[in-house]
Amino acid sequence: MTVDLTSRRRRLKRLALAATASALALTLAACSSGGDASPGSSSDTGTYTLGLQEPDSTINPLTTSDYNAMFIVGLASEGLLSQDAKGKLEGRLADSWKASSDGRTWTVQLRDDLQFSDGAALTSKDVVATFDSIIGKDSQSPGKSSFDGILQSVAADGASTVDFTLAKPYADFPYLLTGSNTTIQPAGFDAGANWAKQPVGAGQFVLTKYSAGQGATFTKNPDYWDAKDVELQQVDVKFYADDQAQLLAFQSGEIDQIAASPTATSTLQASDYTETEPYFNKFDGIFLDVTKAPFDDPKVREAFALALDREEIVKTVYGGAAEVGNDTTFFPSSAIQPKGLEQREQDKAKVADLLGGTTVSFEITTLDAEKALAQVVQQQLEAVGGFDVTLKVLTSAQYYADGDDTPWLNAPVTITNWAQRLPAQYVDLIYRDGAVWNASKYSSPELEQLTDRYESTTDESERQDLANQIAEIEWTDLPVIVPAFASSSILLQKRVTGTFRSGQDFPGGFDFRGIGVTAS
Template identity: 45%
Template sequence: MTRPDHRRLPGALLLGLAALISALVLAACGGSSENGETAAADKPAAGATTAEETAAIRRGGTLVISAVDPGTAIDPLTTASPAGTAIADAVAEKLTRITTEGTAEPILAESWEPAADGLSWTFRLRPGVAFQDGRPLTSADVVASYERLLARDSPAPGKSAFADLVRGVRADGPETVVFELTRPFSDFPVLTAGSNAHILPVDYRAGTWQRRPVGSGPFRLDLYSPGQSARFSANPNWWNRENLHLGALDLKLYKDQQARVLALQSGEIDSLIGEPVDASLTAALDRSQFQIESLPTAGFTAFALRVDRAPFDDVRVRQAIAWGLDREAIVRTVFGGEGQPGNDTIYGPTYAIKPQGLEQRRQDVAKAEELLGGKEVSFEITGSAQSETLATVIQQQLNEIRGFDVKIKSLPAAEYYADGDDSPWLTAPATLTFWGDRPSPSQYNNFLYARASDWNASQYSNPELERLSAQYDASTDEAERQRAVDAIAQIEWEEAPVIVPAFGTSQSFTAKKVHGLRPQPAAILYSGVWVD
């Protein structure tokens, strides 16, 4: 069994400050406002400024950001680390990005529409876009990029987002691309903002990008020093060049997150944006010296319970665990107060459609003990070393409830996520696994609850849930999609095979000399950013 892409990311911290690590879209889009809304005719594009703001802008400055050293070669098709993705995304772009409302917004695609039967999507490309070597970007480049991503032997971690969904990709003229699907999928446009979905020249070959880093993005990669830094200069031919005020971008690489925080504190870097940092590491920062902003994320830690084994084959035991958790305390102690309680469904705060009418679970010790009915329940929580804080809090909370005896087994990440059919994250009776943000909630449903999924750690399946999920995927009617989400969430909440204690928040710290840099869902927008 192949280990999933989100498992390979070193930023999967259970302290909840997870951004869309597997899909950091650093491309800037001139068709969006700072809050991610799609630009209308009467609305300025992202980075567009008033006359007063324009007068104050200092052009040509250098923004210095940071990441943990990926320790590997950089290639848009294969990268999974935050640093590797940041480097690739500063140079290469994708068809779309994700807004704060959880919808797709144009980057290289100008528009898109589904066929009447939902079995294909037609994307029209933004005219006049060129690669940094001067060649025009055409539909042939898009087709080639997706054929590489989706190939049977593709090394791309992000391939899983399209698993068994895309039947083929073809050009329909130089500026139109058609994606043919195996089934209707109304959220398809947001998938094109995902990991490894960069559009590269038709003649790109895997493993060659670091020697010849070509893309259509806002920056050119001038120098990459492994373990040290990546240096970029503004792309003078970028399609949105009028809104790119920066002259250069430096990405400094550090051995760990603590080193990044110390670099910000000393003034060596300008921001901790783009890669999440444990709240305990930023607690000592003088907050008066920085612009601090928070952004909700959809990523969460799945507390999966094997329903095919005792004691979790009893739904009352699973419900007792769910009612036994003090989620507000988890947000305070594990997430540093930056986050919100989960409710045992996969629908995070960033999705456009969220469950309605579902009771929010709060700790109810009496109800938990009533559900146990005097039964003694002993089990072990298995997780990676990074999950120890959350595991400890859960253990303490449950062991205060009569009937529970909970222990913890913490493994090195490489052992917990080891390849093979006996990988602990998939076979242990109770596991804690972090899942990074996914563009569509259907991806979580298809991975965590589907009978056919190789990543269904709880071994739970429900034909009605799968039917409802397919109904949601196929529908473009918002009311029908809302009803499907409500019904799916009710099943997940009642059955509780996967407990979702909380959702985290991505928090950014930025020096006050930087203007216009804002956290975005899975994105850093360079349009409109300038430095004193």
């Protein structure tokens, strides 16, 4: 089988950019977590209604990179592990997980008496078949990128035990099991099939109806391993064409949730909804090609970073729904936070000193969804002086075009957003020499060695020290400027009860346990 790698890379990146397009902004209700809904009573109607955009391709759990399709699959499927609202691992199909003494093997024990919605038993052979499909040589799964260079093989040890053999020790490996496309499918599942036509899963709900152009209906799965905690009897999904249509649907009470946005909160009455706690979901990285002028000069890169007013970016670009970044890829919600770095702030005098009276000219290439940030960056650079900046704004298809010269990996300066990942994953994907998404063409053997050590130890003190060193290199070398970390939250109808225990995204396992809906 011949694999079109450029097409695969684009499909993979479309997942990494979950939450880029404004068209996805409302479905990113699913990227928000935590927060109390209305304090409440048990469900009376038992039906929760949400709005999505119709998936743009065939729905397949193993290969889809469409967020809306992932949500639909996630309601009816289950992974081994998920993350709660604070990033703590929780067993789902897995009852326990443990590393070997050398850190090269992780053993996962499945819960007893698991089964799929068609009544078939879910065993270790299904887990092995699922991950073989993800990591195989000819895999077209977006999830494959998370395991490249880490996971060597998967094997069953009896009906309920699975051994994951790694290429190297990786302390955070269980977090990778919460990634995209990792819900467990029956052995023999066709990676080319349209799952919606014969949906089989082990999730909280069963897909009972899918109507193209209209929506989908899910009913509670009585055989789900934790069915007692699933209050809802039904979830209805309705497809909407755009943000405005979803906003109107929420305003009329047609759907139960919508992503918080300046437009939504200014249109709606605060007394009419409940807002969940914010959840950090992405950063918009400014990638500088460090192999070519002018950004082969560290002084120019530093001047760029110091010319930015990050507080103003948070206010104007993100409407306050963000936290100032400091040019490292450690999210504010990461379990380990680097220490000892000075927070970068706008410093016009130092910018002038670094540039030495010269004017730096360049073009920023980005896509429609990042236009607002690109414009503010352009304005701030030129207002400080010493920069002559033009913008090239492309459609998503143009920006992520197939081919070796695809703009998002080859333009001198790009702005690309990245969904939340582990710090070490970012090194593997965007900093490591030769990494497929290393748009900066950056290389640092020291950074790579520190990251390998970071993932090979579970000692908290050592990991903190290594995190400090990793962050310092990212901060000093500046192949990527990270001005802010964006956050999201959900607006819920007052009739929704309970607390979302995790994000309604693939790391959170699309978890609706404990959520109810009272009669209007």
